[in-house]
Amino acid sequence: MAYWLVKSEPEVFSIDAFKGAKVTQWDAVRNYQARNYLQSMKVGHEVLFYHSNAEPTGVAGVGKVKKIAYPDGLQFDAKSDYFEPRATKDKPVWFAPDIQFVRKFKRVVTLAELRTEPALKGMLVLKRGMRLSVQPVTEREFERIVEMSEE
DNA sequence: GCCAACGTTGGC
DNA sequence: GCCAACGTTGGC
Secondary structure (H helix, E strand, C coil), rough: CCCCEECCCCCCCCHHHHHHCEEEECCCCHHHHHHHHHHHHHCEEEEEEEEECCCCEEEEEEEEEEEEEECCCCHHCCCCCCCCCCCCCCCCCEEEEEEEEEEEEEEEECCCCHHCHHCCCCHHCCCCCCCEEHHHHHHHHHHHHHHCCCC
């Protein structure tokens, strides 16, 4: 079983919007490393939902992979900001899984808290300049953050 | 293949 | 709003 962290700006798609949507395709990611992680996600993998560019910034809840990655439809839409001229229906460039809402934390586990927790020292999201919007996390990190949300 | 210019991310 | 850190683009 693998665990992941995905970032979202709450002004664009918040944990409450996620709750309302119930399931959403994690589309509009346009970075190859992030795409490769999206394609590594398997049904049942758990996902930390992280608010970036937010007040406060931090982990806001949990989701779960509902369906493995399939073509991101935005790449075919010439009017979309996420249009991909190189993509064809036969050879799509961008893929994204469906992620299901699981729960909203009682409180946001803030980035500042993540930084002060020794067990989370290795997390990619804490690395200087780490802008990747989809990241792997370890089971230990995942469980610790869930615990912190209960404290 | 190099690398400068440019655009984006995202914390602060 | 600022700006550091990256990723991408495109001229050569």
